[in-house]
Amino acid sequence: GAVVSQHPSRVICKSGTSVKIECRSLDFQATTMFWYRQFPKKSLMLMATSNEGSKATYEQGVEKDKFLINHASLTLSTLTVTSAHPEDSSFYICSASGRLNEQFFGPGTRLTVL
């Protein structure tokens, strides 16, 4: 199947700083990318859906000013956690979908905010 990468795989930051997470589709063009958040021992929760060149659509309860999503190209989407706080610590996972509607997941990024 297609490959989706995320960078970084782990990040530790101080409270109040911003962190950017990249999601790349390596061998296909991703018209749509999804961002999920996974709490420890919990399920994945969809945060937002982004289409290339458009503003992201956020799920209810997700602060769009807190979690900035940019999908500037068909192979790259970024999630920026602004002014991160300890409660933002989580595992963030992206997925990418191309023209065939198949969806491929990245390996995830573990964010720890001190």
Next chain:
Amino acid sequence: AQSVTQPDIHITVSEGASLELRCNYSYGATPYLFWYVQSPGQGLQLLLKYFSGDTLVQGIKGFEAEFKRSQSSFNLRKPSVHWSDAAEYFCAVGVGTGRRALTFGSGTRLQVQP
């Protein structure tokens, strides 16, 4: 609103034994249903999916699942479990345009005893 329930948080089976992981969904339309496996440090891998047609779906690694509309269920089965099957398993329903935005169940952790 759609929801997915995986009633078993943790299951332990002996290697070589059969396995069934339960999944029930709630969705107003014909569901797109998925089973994913998540291993530590790895991204979600699609095991199988159901969109329409034959209600018994074959997947990778010897897994199969049966869609039962009357029971709103999509249980995952494997006739003989291998130690390498130990992982977290997620059932999901696809919603939204193209049914690609996924609502996940809470997951079932499978432990395999030698």
